[in-house]
Amino acid sequence: MLFSATGFTVSTATRLAALAALASAVWLPLPAAAASAPADAKPVYSDAAALGKLMFFDASLSASGRMSCASCHSPSHAYGPPNGLAAQLGGPDMRSQGTRAVPSLRYVLNRTPMWSHAQAASLSERLSETDNAPVGGYGWDGRFNRLHDQASFPLFNPDEMANKDPAAVLAKLAQAPYAARFKEVFGQNTFADPTKAFAQAMYAIERFELEDPSFHPYTSKFDYYLDGKVQLTAQELRGKKLFDDPAGGNCASCHIDQSGVDGSHPLFTDFNFQALGVPRNPELRANADPKYFDMGLCGPLRTDQ
Ligand code: HEC
Ligand code: HEC
Numbered sequence: 001m002l003f004s005a006t007g008f009t010v011s012t013a014t015r016l017a018a019l020a021a022l023a024s025a026v027w028l029p030l031p032a033a034a035a036s037a038p039a040d041a042k043p044v045y046s047d048a049a050a051l052g053k054l055m056f057f058d059a060s061l062s063a064s065g066r067m068s069c070a071s072c073h074s075p076s077h078a079y080g081p082p083n084g085l086a087a088q089l090g091g092p093d094m095r096s097q098g099t100r101a102v103p104s105l106r107y108v109l110n111r112t113p114m115w116s117h118a119q120a121a122s123l124s125e126r127l128s129e130t131d132n133a134p135v136g137g138y139g140w141d142g143r144f145n146r147l148h149d150q151a152s153f154p155l156f157n158p159d160e161m162a163n164k165d166p167a168a169v170l171a172k173l174a175q176a177p178y179a180a181r182f183k184e185v186f187g188q189n190t191f192a193d194p195t196k197a198f199a200q201a202m203y204a205i206e207r208f209e210l211e212d213p214s215f216h217p218y219t220s221k222f223d224y225y226l227d228g229k230v231q232l233t234a235q236e237l238r239g240k241k242l243f244d245d246p247a248g249g250n251c252a253s254c255h256i257d258q259s260g261v262d263g264s265h266p267l268f269t270d271f272n273f274q275a276l277g278v279p280r281n282p283e284l285r286a287n288a289d290p291k292y293f294d295m296g297l298c299g300p301l302r303t304d305q
Helices: 012-022 047-056 123-127 147-156 166-175 179-186 194-211 221-226 234-244
Strands: none
Touching: 047 179, 047 194, 147 194, 166 179, 166 194, 179 194
16 A cells, blocks of 8 residues: 555555554554655555644644644754744744744654663762663653654643643644545544544654654765765765764764664664753743753653653
8 A cells, every 4th residue: 555645545445454553542553664664665655644744734723823833843944943043933822932942853753762761779870970871752851752642742832832722622623624534534433532533633643754754864975875875075984984983073972873783874863861061042031030940851841850
């Protein structure tokens, strides 16, 4: 079953497969074919992913009616912000400023490990080299393990899409031009069970992010170099040597640039969290309050560390 990345095709078989996967509202991962397929292979695109794409670009799903996922994660800017603002403006009147920069959604989406943090038993252990840095999860503080969990956060965040609750999102979804398709894929009565319908919507967004090759194109010169399709110049090779050299830049100790054992291309990250000691950004309104601190893993959004 092959689906084009832009078209929307519903076959009975896929619809049944999607329904079976969602029958008990558990998350059964569909084959993530696009995840490991070479960039030039034809993507396998599920109906859920096609719906997720429509939702990702749908500004009517916000309280303002003017903000979609793509407003902040612009496909023409590597799914990062389309401007140089420290944080984007959103909320019901599009004037509230968030507290964090918009990350690019490129590459991390199908490879990010689950959050893990082996807590040291004592302070001395924590300060010693043997303590493991926390690793994994989505968001700047790794607080989401699954993309479908992450997807609801911007929908409800008062500084972003600012919906009051899932019912508000579902009411908008039921009015969307693709509402009929939503019912075709997830069942004609889906909106009768709001919990399940909302979960299906978040699942659709996740499938789009995982299946659409534009999130993980692997088309950089470095990717082609790893595939043996191009050579690096002498200058680039000198830079790579310095990047890798433990006695030089030592960058590769954190920004991994070796292919994985399965041949997967490196993403230049080890998914570890490091305290970089970046100073307060005066462009963030929240920082006008001297008592406000974004301590990342230690809050304010995470409260479990
Ligand atoms: C107002 C701007 C804005 C909008 C709209 C927005 N996001 Fe984000 N997104 C952010 C910011 C800021 C972060 C980092 C949040 C954090 O770490 O607290 C983020 C983080 C993410 C991440 C985690 C990426 C990573 O590398 O870990 C994903 C995935 C994501 N957003 C998807 C979405 C989806 C799906 C939507 C629509 C339902 C959406 N975003 C709408 C600003 C936005
Ligand atoms: C101790 C681990 C570590 C080492 C060593 C290290 N970095 Fe980083 N680097 C980080 C972390 C953590 C970030 C922040 C990543 C993020 O955006 O969350 C970062 C960010 C960056 C960024 C910005 C990435 C972006 O998405 O905006 C660049 C570029 C970069 N590092 C280059 C280098 C270079 C070049 C070297 C070697 C001279 C180096 N780094 C060494 C940990 C490291």
